[in-house]
Amino acid sequence: DQQVKQNSPSLSVQEGRISILNCDYTNSMFDYFLWYKKYPAEGPTFLISISSIKDKNEDGRFTVFLNKSAKHLSLHIVPSQPGDSAVYFCAAIQGAQKLVFGQGTRLTINP
Amino acid sequence: GAGVSQSPSNKVTEKGKDVELRCDPISGHTALYWYRQRLGQGLEFLIYFQGNSAPDKSGLPSDRFSAERTGESVSTLTIQRTQQEDSAVYLCASSRAGGTYNEQFFGPGTRLTVL
Numbered sequence: 001d002q003q004v005k006q007n008s009p010s011l012s013v014q015e016g017r018i019s020i021l022n023c024d025y026t027n028s029m030f031d032y033f034l035w036y037k038k039y040p041a042e043g044p045t046f047l048i049s050i051s052s053i054k055d056k057n058e059d060g061r062f063t064v065f066l067n068k069s070a071k072h073l074s075l076h077i078v079p080s081q082p083g084d085s086a087v088y089f090c091a092a093i094q095g096a097q098k099l100v101f102g103q104g105t106r107l108t109i110n111p
Numbered sequence: 112g113a114g115v116s117q118s119p120s121n122k123v124t125e126k127g128k129d130v131e132l133r134c135d136p137i138s139g140h141t142a143l144y145w146y147r148q149r150l151g152q153g154l155e156f157l158i159y160f161q162g163n164s165a166p167d168k169s170g171l172p173s174d175r176f177s178a179e180r181t182g183e184s185v186s187t188l189t190i191q192r193t194q195q196e197d198s199a200v201y202l203c204a205s206s207r208a209g210g211t212y213n214e215q216f217f218g219p220g221t222r223l224t225v226l
Contacts, residue, residue: 043217101153
């Protein structure tokens with residue numbers, strides 16, 4: 001039972017353009033949604049989060065949008081930079097601290 | 112060090128052997144988590160410690176898996192009689208406290224290969 005899904009395993013974007021990563025979830029009880037970024041041979045690092053009571057959170061080049069009625073969230077990166085190339089995981093949390101992760105999307109930024 | 116550390120970074124073992132994976136959380140972090148990532152998959156939750164007690168063990172896939180934590184310090188994940196399907200990267204994370212959301216900081220992981 002995959003409660004958090006990232007349906008695009010990979011995404012390729014030109015440097016300077018907008019990258020949009022998508023995530024869908026099934027559990028309406030999730031309290032927070034998070035995006036993690038992962039480079040090879042490293043652990044995931046926290047990028048940005050959003051509470052379930054908000055619909056948008058912005059931090060520099062990164063913005064996360066939450067559409068609760070559609071059970072969908074997205075991460076926008078603008079402008080995209082070569083250092084943004086990594087695997088991005090969407091995750092959700094409910095109450096106790098267990099994070100539920102999506103499968104990840106590999107983002108490649110082309111110069 | 113300042114971050115979460117894990118050892119070994121890589122472990123190759125034969126099917127049927129036992130393995131121990133170690134995690135050193137960030138000092139002062141009371142909550143500790145184990146996840147695993149199998150090839151091409153997302154991270155799966157295994158177990159959560161608050162101090163040295165484990166209020167949530169729901170992710171442990173079988174009774175071959177167990178974990179311990181000493182106080183608010185080191186944790187060890189033990190896999191007995193390893194199987195090929197146990198091959199994965201095992202990730203540890205720690206955070207300041209459980210109960211409300213606190214950012215989880217991840218270690219680099221241990222890549223386990225069962226031949």
